[in-house]
Amino acid sequence: xxxxxxxxxxxxxxxxxxxxxxxxxxxxxxxxxxxxxxxxxxxxxxxxxxxxxxxxxxxxxxxxxxxxxxxxxxxxxxxxxxxxxxxxxxxxxxxxxxxxxxxxxxxxxxxxxxxxxxxxxxxxxxxxxxxxxxxxxxxxxxxxxxxxxxxxxxxxxxxxxxxxxxxxxxxxxx
Amino acid sequence: xxxxxxxxxxxxxxxxxxxxxxxxxxxxxxxxxxxxxxxxxxxxxxxxxxxxxxxxxxxxxxxxxxxxxxxxxxxxxxxxxxxxxxxxxxxxxxxxxxxxxxxxxxxxxxxxxxxxxxxxxxxxxxxx
Numbered sequence: 001x002x003x004x005x006x007x008x009x010x011x012x013x014x015x016x017x018x019x020x021x022x023x024x025x026x027x028x029x030x031x032x033x034x035x036x037x038x039x040x041x042x043x044x045x046x047x048x049x050x051x052x053x054x055x056x057x058x059x060x061x062x063x064x065x066x067x068x069x070x071x072x073x074x075x076x077x078x079x080x081x082x083x084x085x086x087x088x089x090x091x092x093x094x095x096x097x098x099x100x101x102x103x104x105x106x107x108x109x110x111x112x113x114x115x116x117x118x119x120x121x122x123x124x125x126x127x128x129x130x131x132x133x134x135x136x137x138x139x140x141x142x143x144x145x146x147x148x149x150x151x152x153x154x155x156x157x158x159x160x161x162x163x164x165x166x167x168x169x170x171x172x173x174x
Numbered sequence: 175x176x177x178x179x180x181x182x183x184x185x186x187x188x189x190x191x192x193x194x195x196x197x198x199x200x201x202x203x204x205x206x207x208x209x210x211x212x213x214x215x216x217x218x219x220x221x222x223x224x225x226x227x228x229x230x231x232x233x234x235x236x237x238x239x240x241x242x243x244x245x246x247x248x249x250x251x252x253x254x255x256x257x258x259x260x261x262x263x264x265x266x267x268x269x270x271x272x273x274x275x276x277x278x279x280x281x282x283x284x285x286x287x288x289x290x291x292x293x294x295x296x297x298x299x300x301x302x
Contacts, residue, residue: 034291037280040230041274050284052291055285061224094271129301133184154273 007108009134012100013142017084017123018141020106025146026097027088029034029103031124042154051088058086058097059153064098066152069126089149092158093137108143175296177262179288180203180240180253185232186293187257188286189251193298194242196248201236213239213250220250223301244302251301262286267295 027054033101035047035058048055060083082101089096123133123142124174129149130142151157176191200206206215213220220241226233234254240280242249267284283297 025300037286038274038285038294039185040276040280041200042276044292048274048292050268050285050287053266053268055270057271057274090274155191156273 009100009108009143011089011104011106011136012085012087012098013082014100017024017125018136018139019061019100019123019125020143021087021098023105023145025089025091027090030086030088032084032086038101044153045134049086049097051095051097054095056088056095056097058099060099062099064153067125067129067149075134090148091146091155094104094155094158096155105132106141108134121149126166175262175264176259178240178259179257179293181255181257182225182229182253183234185229185231186288186290187225187253187282187296188262188293189240189242189296190298193242193244193302194240194252195248196241198239198241198286200239206239215239215241215250220248222250223281225251225253225281225296242298242302244297244298247302249302255268 009020010029011018021157033049033051035049037044037047041047043061044061045054045061045062046058048057050056059112062083065139070137082098082100085099085103087100089104123140125142129145129152131145132143134141134143145167177188178191178194180187180189180207193264194215198206203215205217206213208214208222213222215270233234233252237254238256240251240256242251242252259260269284270280270282272280281297281300282294283300284295285292287293
């Protein structure tokens with residue numbers, strides 16, 4: 001998946017940590033909808049919500065411990081108020097939602113200087129999931145590596161449209 | 175399709191009504207009791223699927239038991255209440271993506287809009 005959209009990004013916060021995604025993959029940003037918890041899912045899946053008649057999986061990256069290797073409180077951050085928005089992303093044929101707060105458009109003004117690779121420069125996030133760190137309005141923002149991140153969340157790789165997702169059988173049993 | 179609306183702790187779920195052979199209230203049915211991880215009803219033993227444990231919910235003080243009938247076998251599921259039976263169009267039921275589940279076997283197959291928010295549809299085939 002290309003970052004597309006040149007350098008246009010959408011920024012958001014996860015418990016105070018700045019993160020960004022390519023705007024090209026973002027379909028829309030909404031208020032946090034009613035999310036129903038689904039037993040048996042990965043711990044970082046907050047649940048699903050109905051979005052245009054489709055079951056949209058909602059991910060809470062604050063619960064994705066692998067992302068927060070630089071912080072001791074990884075996995076215990078869910079529940080804070082910094083997740084009042086749902087960022088709906090298109091990933092091939094799949095749509096998924098990410099919870100976040102303080103969502104804003106971000107211009108890629110170049111990489112932050114100094115301490116490259118240091119955990120504090122990656123906003124406490126593991127370098128495995130950070131493509132690079134940007135500086136925007138004086139704040140460090142981690143541009144997430146969506147290929148790696150979504151793959152690690154279990155989201156199938158983005159594929160050309162027209163292929164049906166395995167496991168999405170007729171829920172009515174027909 | 176006709177769905178039986180049930181609640182399990184704070185969770186709200188639905189079960190295809192066709193799959194429910196009987197709703198057993200132990201307070202009214204003397205010939206029902208639990209023995210180890212099985213339910214004994216009228217002398218017959220049934221496996222019990224613990225939906226409370228699967229959902230991370232605490233069992234209420236007065237559960238009722240759904241006797242589910244599959245093509246090959248029957249099983250019992252404890253719920254905290256059976257609310258109503260409603261007709262829900264199959265087109266209103268959205269499939270759950272398989273990749274969100276931690277294990278291949280999953281207890282739910284869809285979600286549909288309900289008054290107070292989305293409600294999950296139990297996958298009785300996965301239980302039976």
